[in-house]
Amino acid sequence: MIIKGICQICGKPGIMHSCTMCGRLVCSDCYDSKRGLCKICASKFTQQ
Numbered sequence: 001m002i003i004k005g006i007c008q009i010c011g012k013p014g015i016m017h018s019c020t021m022c023g024r025l026v027c028s029d030c031y032d033s034k035r036g037l038c039k040i041c042a043s044k045f046t047q048q
């Protein structure tokens with residue numbers, strides 16, 4: 001499913017991804033697709 005909107009971290013419009021932790025819609029620059037987390041959550045929950 002493609003979600004278009006405005007990134008809730010950097011404010012850029014485009015295709016959004018939803019963070020599995022906080023539910024924020026964020027752009028691909030602000031999204032860690034390996035973990036399914038936005039970069040804010042990814043930095044909070046850094047795992048090996």
Ligand SMILES: [Zn+2]
Nearest residue numbers: 007010027030
């Ligand atoms: Zn962004």
Ligand SMILES: [Zn+2]
Nearest residue numbers: 019022038041
């Ligand atoms: Zn998040």
